[in-house]
Amino acid sequence: MNKAKKHHPLVDVKEPNLLEDTYPYSLPPLIRFKGPVIEYIDGKAVEFDFGAVKDRNILISDTTFRDGQQARPPYTIDQMVHIYDLMSRLGGPNGVIRQTEFFLYTKNDRETLERCRALGHKYPECTGWIRALKGDFRLVKEAGLKETGMLTSCSDYHIFHKLKFRSRAECMDTYCEVVEAAFAEGVRPRCHLEDLTRADIDGFVLPFVERLMEMSSQVPEELSVKIRLCDTMGFGISYPGAELPRSIPKLIYKLNQECGVPSDRLEWHGHNDFHKVHTNGGTAWLYGCDFVNTTLFGFGERTGNPPLESAIFEYIALKGDLCGINTMVITELADYMRSIGLPIPDNYPFVGRSFNTTRAGIHADGLRRDEQIYNIFDTEKLLARPPRVAITDKSGTDGVVHWVNEFFGLKGEDRINKIKIHKLARWVIDQYDEHGRLTAISDQELEAKVKELMPDYWEKYTQSLRGARYKGSQK
Amino acid sequence: MATVEERVKAVTAQVLKLDPDQIKLEDSFTADLGAESVQSIELVAMFEEEFGIEMEEDAALSVETVDKAIEFITEVCKEQGVDVEQ
Numbered sequence: 068m069n070k071a072k073k074h075h076p077l078v079d080v081k082e083p084n085l086l087e088d089t090y091p092y093s094l095p096p097l098i099r100f101k102g103p104v105i106e107y108i109d110g111k112a113v114e115f116d117f118g119a120v121k122d123r124n125i126l127i128s129d130t131t132f133r134d135g136q137q138a139r140p141p142y143t144i145d146q147m148v149h150i151y152d153l154m155s156r157l158g159g160p161n162g163v164i165r166q167t168e169f170f171l172y173t174k175n176d177r178e179t180l181e182r183c184r185a186l187g188h189k190y191p192e193c194t195g196w197i198r199a200l201k202g203d204f205r206l207v208k209e210a211g212l213k214e215t216g217m218l219t220s221c222s223d224y225h226i227f228h229k230l231k232f233r234s235r236a237e238c239m240d241t242y243c244e245v246v247e248a249a250f251a252e253g254v255r256p257r258c259h260l261e262d263l264t265r266a267d268i269d270g271f272v273l274p275f276v277e278r279l280m281e282m283s284s285q286v287p288e289e290l291s292v293k294i295r296l297c298d299t300m301g302f303g304i305s306y307p308g309a310e311l312p313r314s315i316p317k318l319i320y321k322l323n324q325e326c327g328v329p330s331d332r333l334e335w336h337g338h339n340d341f342h343k344v345h346t347n348g349g350t351a352w353l354y355g356c357d358f359v360n361t362t363l364f365g366f367g368e369r370t371g372n373p374p375l376e377s378a379i380f381e382y383i384a385l386k387g388d389l390c391g392i393n394t395m396v397i398t399e400l401a402d403y404m405r406s407i408g409l410p411i412p413d414n415y416p417f418v419g420r421s422f423n424t425t426r427a428g429i430h431a432d433g434l435r436r437d438e439q440i441y442n443i444f445d446t447e448k449l450l451a452r453p454p455r456v457a458i459t460d461k462s463g464t465d466g467v468v469h470w471v472n473e474f475f476g477l478k479g480e481d482r483i484n485k486i487k488i489h490k491l492a493r494w495v496i497d498q499y500d501e502h503g504r505l506t507a508i509s510d511q512e513l514e515a516k517v518k519e520l521m522p523d524y525w526e527k528y529t530q531s532l533r534g535a536r537y538k539g540s541q542k
Numbered sequence: 543m544a545t546v547e548e549r550v551k552a553v554t555a556q557v558l559k560l561d562p563d564q565i566k567l568e569d570s571f572t573a574d575l576g577a578e579s580v581q582s583i584e585l586v587a588m589f590e591e592e593f594g595i596e597m598e599e600d601a602a603l604s605v606e607t608v609d610k611a612i613e614f615i616t617e618v619c620k621e622q623g624v625d626v627e628q
Contacts, residue, residue, distance in 0.1 A: 461575040462581050484575040492580050 069500060070154070085439075094442045098384045104353075105314045106307050113320060117353045118244045120385050125352045125376050128334060128360045129154065129167035132179070133196045133216075134372055135362035136170075139409065144175055146407055148182045153400050154375075155188040159391030162190030164375070167214055171206040176204035180210055199241070201248040214255040216295060217245060219273050222262035236272050243278060257293040259336070264302035268311045268321065273305070276326045280520050293332040294322060295360065298347065301370065303338030305350035315347055319354040334358035340368035345528070348373035349381050363400060364411060365416065376400075376417050394449045417450065424455040425466075426507070431456045432465035435472075435482075458508040464492040470513060471521075475528040481522065490520040543627045546619075549614050552586045557581060567609040589615055595622050 090096050091394035100117040107113070132147055132152070142150070151167065158164030169183075170176040184193055195215035197203035219223045219242045220230060232238040242258070249256035258279060266272050276294060283291035296318060304313045311317050322328045335351030335358065337344045340421070348359040353513040365374035376397045383389055401411055401418035413421040423430055424447050438454050455473055456466040464485045471491065472482045485492070494516055498504040518525045544552070547567075555562040558575050571577040577585060586602045589595075589611070595618050605611050619626045 418623060464580055485583050486587045486590065486597070486602070488582070489583045496580050531612055 082112075083265060092439055092445050093448060094387070094389070095380045095384045095449075097245050097387050098381075104307065106320070106354075108317055108320055113324075115316070115354060121387065123357065124331065125357050125359075125385070126165040126381070127158070127163055127375065128358045129164055129179065129191055129362065129375055129380065130196075130360055130367070130372065131167065131362045131375070133168045133170060134367040137368045138371065141175075142407075144179045144182060147179045148186070149370070149403065150400070151183040151191070152186055152188070152378055153396050153403065154191060155186070155365070156393055157379070157396040157400065158190055159389075161391040162192075163379070163390055163392050164191045166194050166214075167191040168194045168196045170299055171197060171210055171212075171215075177206075177210060179220075180212075195518065199245045201245055204248050204252040204254055206489050206532075207249075207254050208252045209540050211287070212254065214257055214293070215249070216257040216259050217249070218261055219245075219258040219275070220261035220277065221267040223271075224265060225262050226271070239271070239275050239278065242275070243282065246279065246282060246292060248284070249463075250290055251494055253290065255293065257295055257334070259295040259297050261297045262299045263296050263318065264298045265300065266312055268318070272312075273321060273326060276322055280327050285527075291332065293334065294328050295336050296322070296351070297332045298337045300337070301338035301343060303337060303343065303347045305343065315350045316354045319351060319356050323355045330357045334360050335373075336360040337373050339365065339367065339372065344371065344373050345381070348378060349385075351401065352385070364409070364415070366409070370531050373418075380417065395451055397443045398450045398452060416525075421455075421457065423452060424457045426457045426459050427461050427466075429463070429465070431462060431469045435465055435469045458495055458513060460496070460504075462495065464488070467492045467495055471517060471524075474510075474514065474517065475524070477528070488521065488526070491516055545627045546612050546616050549592055550589070550608060550615060551599055553592050554585065554608065554611075556587055557584050565608060567607070569608050569611075570606050571608070571611075581627070593619055593624060593626065596617055 070187065073076070088097070089099060097159045103114045103116055105112050105114055111154060131150065132142070136142060153165065153285045154164055168178045171180070192214075193212060195207045195210060197207060197215055197217055199219055204215075226232050226235060226238045230238065232241070246256050246258070260266070263272065265439060279292045279294070302313050303315050303318075305315050307316060309317075316505075319333065322333060323330060335348055335357040337347045337360075344365070348361070351359055359373055359378055360377045361375035363375045365371040365377075379392055379394065383392060383394075393514055394397065397417060405411060411419055413419045417421055423442055425441055430441045432516045434454055434456065442454040453473060456462060456469045458466055458470055468483065468485045468488050471488050475483070477483060491513075495508060498508065503533040549564045551565045554560065554575065556564055558581060559579055560575065565575065569575050570588060571582060571585065572608070586597060586599075589602075590597055594616060595615070597618055602614070605614050607615060616628070
């Protein structure tokens with residue numbers, strides 16, 4: 068065993084220290100920083116102040132209708148308009164969800180865009196997405212958009228093997244001609260550096276971005292090029308000390324500090340091939356990229372993109388404030404997505420049917436005594452989803468009594484105690500011990516048993532709860 | 543009328559499926575008589591029904607032995623104005 072280097076005496080207290088500065092419960096747990104972070108770049112120690120994120124104008128952008136649609140059958144126009152409307156309510160009046168991008172190629176694409184814009188919402192702003200072809204800017208112009216994304220793939224896999232350029236110089240010249248065409252049409256180009264985390268950063272990416280910045284210096288600010296850092300294959304790494312081209316800290320530093328792309332013109336677009344997508348997005352924010360590009364529930368090409376709803380909670384946690392965000396709309400969006408056939412796994416964070424459902428009796432006992440013990444934050448207030456228990460052989464009487472109180476919507480002194488539900492608890496246990504059951508007990512089964520075994524309570528509480536609460540629990 | 547002790551033993555025997563004569567005053571409901579979690583709840587519920595009283599959940603469930611249960615129930619009956627045979 069290593070010899071202890073520092074003694075840590077017990078700090079005995081009579082009152083619990085619940086660390087409420089970090090865990091306020093009314094908000095998601097806050098992300099707080101202490102001191103600078105050092106990254107060694109080209110042998111030089113570079114300091115980053117993560118705490119500054121609180122005052123920076125970081126934002127979320129969305130690609131639910133572009134990358135998100137590449138992972139599923141197309142949405143109908145009505146569905147997209149409704150999702151756009153909800154997204155606007157979610158992001159709130161400050162436009163935390165600042166932009167969303169649309170395809171422009173088909174009649175349906177263009178009608179969707181028109182109908183979304185006709186809603187009159189200031190945010191999310193609508194932008195386009197086109198191939199890097201000069202002729203495609205006509206579509207952007209006709210749609211009346213001020214900004215469009217365009218593919219400027221930058222790894223040699225793409226430059227040589229996919230796009231069949233004969234040299235990097237030919238590739239760069241071609242991209243720059245398209246950027247010139249955008250300027251000529253009065254459209255701001257957002258260059259999507261596809262496959263960036265597999266590209267030659269010094270040999271192609273930085274020279275290309277330098278040239279884009281030089282070109283941008285010749286046009287009005289509102290046309291200057293934005294850069295989307297596309298981690299197309301999910302290779303990006305957040306760890307300090309990681310090497311280029313996979314290092315997110317170094318990529319952002321080089322584009323931001325060496326090439327001079329301002330933070331408000333940098334956007335991170337990740338993929339989830341290695342389960343790193345959400346943290347990589349947050350990392351991009353911290354190292355100086357103002358935009359994180361997301362999709363609702365992470366739906367996107369292959370393994371998907373940073374989930375928009377997770378970015379929302381990360382945003383609140385970093386800012387320490389709701390910033391006008393209406394988190395309740397997340398639940399509404401999830402319900403809507405399910406209603407149109409988009410599957411969301413039961414254990415999916417924030418919106419899965421069981422994301423705050425506990426099955427173990429010992430956890431249920433904690434919930435019964437104080438829901439904060441086993442609930443991540445006030446999920447009822449922020450998501451209209453109070454913590455729940457699912458009933459199995461592991462639930463115990465604590466789980467059963469928690470379920471009953473939730474079902475009747477009873478709080479505080481009104482909550483029924485364990486003694487009153489003993490018949491129901493016995494029925495649950497016999498299901499497993501006597502009848503060999505192997506599945507969880509559904510809400511519908513329990514409801515029927517409450518009616519049968521607890522008729523007085525059923526009469527009393529369902530009578531008085533015929534209104535909204537009872538209807539809610541039936542959903 | 544049967545005494546509190548006789549009634550407590552009868553209820554315990556019924557819930558835990560035991561012979562009342564086997565139940566001793568010093569027996570622990572869990573360690574000696576084998577009461578599992580749900581049976582502890584059932585015992586408290588059946589005592590309430592037998593004596594026509596309401597017991598505070600945590601206090602009732604913290605009673606460990608038969609003699610302590612007799613003592614506790616007698617006290618609750620007294621508080622709630624329920625006549626019992628000592």
